[in-house]
Amino acid sequence: MKRIVLVFALACLMAISLNAQGATVTAKVGLAGAQFLKIPIGGQAAALDASAMPLVNDASAVFSNPAGLNHIVNSNSVFVSHSSWFADVQLNAGSYVHSFGGQGKVGVFFAQMNSGDMAITTVEDQTGEFSGTFSAVSTVIGISGARLFTDRFGVGLTAKLVTENMANGVGADDFGKGSAVALDIGTWYDTGIKGVKFSAVVQNFGPEITPNGIYYDYDRGDTVMTSVPGDVYGTKDQVAQEFSFRPYSLPMIFNFGITFSPIENLDVSLTTVQPNDNLQRYLVGMQYSVMGMATFRGSYAFGGYPIMTGWDDDDTSVYESSFFGYDDRAFSGGMGLKFGNIGLDFAYIQHTVLDPVYNGSVNFTF
Numbered sequence: 188m189k190r191i192v193l194v195f196a197l198a199c200l201m202a203i204s205l206n207a208q209g210a211t212v213t214a215k216v217g218l219a220g221a222q223f224l225k226i227p228i229g230g231q232a233a234a235l236d237a238s239a240m241p242l243v244n245d246a247s248a249v250f251s252n253p254a255g256l257n258h259i260v261n262s263n264s265v266f267v268s269h270s271s272w273f274a275d276v277q278l279n280a281g282s283y284v285h286s287f288g289g290q291g292k293v294g295v296f297f298a299q300m301n302s303g304d305m306a307i308t309t310v311e312d313q314t315g316e317f318s319g320t321f322s323a324v325s326t327v328i329g330i331s332g333a334r335l336f337t338d339r340f341g342v343g344l345t346a347k348l349v350t351e352n353m354a355n356g357v358g359a360d361d362f363g364k365g366s367a368v369a370l371d372i373g374t375w376y377d378t379g380i381k382g383v384k385f386s387a388v389v390q391n392f393g394p395e396i397t398p399n400g401i402y403y404d405y406d407r408g409d410t411v412m413t414s415v416p417g418d419v420y421g422t423k424d425q426v427a428q429e430f431s432f433r434p435y436s437l438p439m440i441f442n443f444g445i446t447f448s449p450i451e452n453l454d455v456s457l458t459t460v461q462p463n464d465n466l467q468r469y470l471v472g473m474q475y476s477v478m479g480m481a482t483f484r485g486s487y488a489f490g491g492y493p494i495m496t497g498w499d500d501d502d503t504s505v506y507e508s509s510f511f512g513y514d515d516r517a518f519s520g521g522m523g524l525k526f527g528n529i530g531l532d533f534a535y536i537q538h539t540v541l542d543p544v545y546n547g548s549v550n551f552t553f
Contacts, residue, residue, distance in 0.1 A: 219464035220435040221349050223300040223325045224391050227251070228280045229268045230532020231474075233546035234484040234521030238456040238472025241375070241386035241446040245530065245550045246284040249296045249331040252388040252442070253343025254373035256284055256292045256333035261528070261552035264294075268548035273541055275303050284331075291334030296347075300325045307357065310405070321356040325349075331371075339379060345371035349437065351396060362400035369393030369437055382448035389441050395434035403427035439463040452476045456486075466490055484534075485520040521546075528552045 229247035232239040240252045246266035248255030263285055270278040282296035302323040306315025329347025336342070347369055354363035373388035405427045444458035456472040472486035497505045521534030530550040537543050 216465055218436065219438040219462075220396060221325060221351055221391070221437050223278065223298075224327065224349065225438055225440070225462070226270065226272065226278055226300070227546070228270070228278070228298060228548075229266065229550075230521050230523060230534045230546055230548040231484065233270065233534030233536060234519055234532070235456065235472040235474065235486045236470055236488060236516075236519055237442055237460045238444065238458040238470040238486045240388060240442050240458060241384055241444040241456050242454055242472075242474065245552070246282045246294060246296075247548065247550065248333075248343070249282045249284070249294045249329070249345060250280065250298065252373035252375070252386055253294075253331040253333050253345045253371055254341050254375040254386065254388070256294060256331060256343055257335050257341035257375060259284060259286065259292060259552070262286045263553050265551045266548065268546065270544065270546045272300070272544050277301050277303070291332060294331040294333075295329070296331065297328045298326070319356075321354050324352045324355045326351075339377040341375045343371075343373040343375075345373075347371070349391075349393070349396070351398070353398060354400075360400065363398045363432070364400075365396040365398040365432075367393050367396045367437060382446070382454075384446050385444070386446075387441075387443045389439070391437040391439045393437050393439075395436050397434040398432040401429045401431050404430055436463065480525050482523040482525075483520075484522065485518070487518055488516055 227233045227236055227239070228250040229243075229245075231243060231245075232247060232251050235242065237251075240255075243251050243255040244258030246256075246259070246264035247268065248258070264283070266280075266282045266284075268278075268280045270280075272278055278298065278300045280296070280298035282294055284292055284294035286292045304320040304322055307318035307321050308315040309318055312318045327347050327349050329345055331343060331345040333341060333343035348366060349369055350364070350366040352361075352364040357363070370392045371388060371390045372392070374386065376385045378384065407428050407430075439462070441461045442458060444456055446454055446456040448454055453473065453475045456470075456474075458470045458472070459467065460470065461467045468488050468490040470486055470488045472484070474482050474484040476482045499505050517537045517539050519534060519536040521532065523530060523532040525531075528551060532546075532548045532550070534546040535543060536545075
């Protein structure tokens with residue numbers, strides 16, 4: 188037992204060290220792809236965002252922290268989720284987890300994000316009226332395993348295949364399509380002191396994705412002079428240059444959280460998140476259960492983004508440091524309903540500029 192506590196303490200120290208380093212780096216926005224992997228899946232995860240990571244206790248844990256699968260009481264758990272994202276983008280997901288008793292739990296899952304149909308535009312057809320349509324489709328499938336080493340300490344591991352097809356429906360040579368295998372590693376530890384639990388997870392650890400095919404760039408191409416007999420001035424033709432798609436990283440994320448219960452039926456979660464393509468952020472989440480039938484949830488994300496307060500004498504922007512706010516997300520909340528072995532969860536995510544988004548999920552255990 189002492190060895191387990193020591194290992195977990197070292198993991199916590201590593202988390203604090205990584206987070207401290209992350210607080211001083213510049214936000215590397217746009218340097219990682221497969222951003223759909225950051226979208227919380229399930230009503231509980233959407234309502235609590237990353238602060239749900241220490242609390243998830245059903246089959247949706249495969250998407251946030253595989254160690255959470257150890258909390259599933261029944262032998263089997265089925266989970267289905269639907270999210271309506273921005274600009275009519277849809278994200279659907281599902282998972283199934285089976286318990287092997289003391290040997291642990293194993294789950295399989297999938298998630299797919301679809302942009303919907305978009306017009307194909309070309310140099311000749313810049314309005315997209317005659318060239319048909321395409322869609323951007325991102326998919327992840329995988330398998331998770333979790334096991335308790337003691338009644339207070341458990342781990343989980345996920346292996347998944349991440350595939351992005353930026354030009355789905357265009358040609359048959361996998362143009363714009365690439366894949367990579369990634370891993371999630373999670374832990375969970377119950378101190379046994381007034382409901383205090385620790386969790387840590389590394390998500391999307393894997394190689395880069397390189398889309399197939401080549402593309403043509405006219406701006407970086409060549410200007411060629413051509414002429415025909417009798418043409419004194421000649422004609423300028425722009426010849427596009429061919430390029431291969433460059434690889435991009437997966438959005439690797441490190442989450443560390445603590446949850447406790449200050450009063451009966453109330454869970455409070457404090458989580459810090461360090462992505463490889465953005466600034467560190469902090470989340471406070473709460474969920475309150477009423478008679479074991481209804482659960483109300485809410486969370487808020489804090490970050491280190493500065494706020495523009497005005498203009499300098501040379502017309503440059505003036506910023507002041509702010510601990511509040513992260514990207515455009517303002518507040519998220521939701522509720523869950525329990526009917527025997529069936530759980531229904533709903534979530535609402537508010538944004539300051541963009542439209543709100545919604546999530547609904549169903550969980551069934553047997």
